[in-house]
Amino acid sequence: xxxxxxxxxxxxxxxxxxxxxxxxxxxxxxxxxxxxxxxxxxxxxxxxxxxxxxxxxxxxxxxxxxxxxxxxxxxxxxxxxxxxxxxxxxxxxxxxxxxxxxxxxxxxxxxxxxxxxxxxxxxxxxxxxxxxxxxxxxxxxxxxxxxxxxxxxxxxxxxxxxxxxxxxxxxxxxxxxxxxxxxxxxxxxxxxxx
Numbered sequence: 001x002x003x004x005x006x007x008x009x010x011x012x013x014x015x016x017x018x019x020x021x022x023x024x025x026x027x028x029x030x031x032x033x034x035x036x037x038x039x040x041x042x043x044x045x046x047x048x049x050x051x052x053x054x055x056x057x058x059x060x061x062x063x064x065x066x067x068x069x070x071x072x073x074x075x076x077x078x079x080x081x082x083x084x085x086x087x088x089x090x091x092x093x094x095x096x097x098x099x100x101x102x103x104x105x106x107x108x109x110x111x112x113x114x115x116x117x118x119x120x121x122x123x124x125x126x127x128x129x130x131x132x133x134x135x136x137x138x139x140x141x142x143x144x145x146x147x148x149x150x151x152x153x154x155x156x157x158x159x160x161x162x163x164x165x166x167x168x169x170x171x172x173x174x175x176x177x178x179x180x181x182x183x184x185x186x187x188x189x190x191x192x193x194x
Contacts, residue, residue, distance in 0.1 A: 004065075005111075011063050011183070018062075019075025022055035027080050046154035050162030053126035056102035057167035060122065061114045062174070064184035069106055069122065073099030094133070101129025102163075114185070116168050123163025127155045 007015075029051050037044040059072035077095025085091055105125040109118060131152055134140065140148060171185070180186050 007063070007065060007068075011065070011068075014183075015059050015063065015068060015072050016075060018055050018059045019072050020079050022058075022072075023076040023079025023083065026052055026055075026076055027083055027085060030085075043151060043154060046151045047158055048162070049127065049130065049155050050123055050158030050160070050164075051166070053098050053102060053123050053130075053159055053163035054167045054170070056099045056126060057119050057122050057163050058171055058174075060102065060106050060111075061119060061167065061171045062180055062183055062185050064111060064114060064188065066107070066111055067103070069102040070096070070099035073102070073126075094130070097129050097133040098126045101126035104129070114188070116165070119168045120160040120164030123159035123161075123165075123167070124156050125159075126163060127159030131155050 029048065033045060033048045036048065040047075053073070055076045056069035056073040060069040074092060074095040077091040080087070080091050081089060087094070102122040102125050105118065105122040106114075140151075143151075174180055175185060175189070
């Protein structure tokens, strides 16, 4: 019996394509964040942060195998680096941290559950990991406790909504087109509807 956790060539290509597409979208999202931050202030980063977790959720929901969330997020970061992001190679660490946060939630289900609540939890997992990372990187310990609570709550909500919920909506839309036929998501949906 073949190893169910091994990736097929098609799955690997899908993760690579998703990483490339979202790497470009993530770079564009930086511009959205900068404009909104100029208008609304520093908390804007936590409000928009969830979008930077979305590829890990979309890829994992489609492929449904160990490592997909992590690898897709690192791939998106690598594409940003290759496209000349001013953040440079540090983005690879950022992608690793965010992808690990989402992957941890899927791992907790043994890569068997991809319902909307699980996808939203994965977005929140990425938010928690990224908050811990940015805490260390930007010395959040020096900030006022009330501000920290607001930042964390906003990042959790953003992870759940812009990462998990929006990721769910995109995956459902992709599924309806038929392009995901034969993949794990398709098999699971067909089995559930049988």
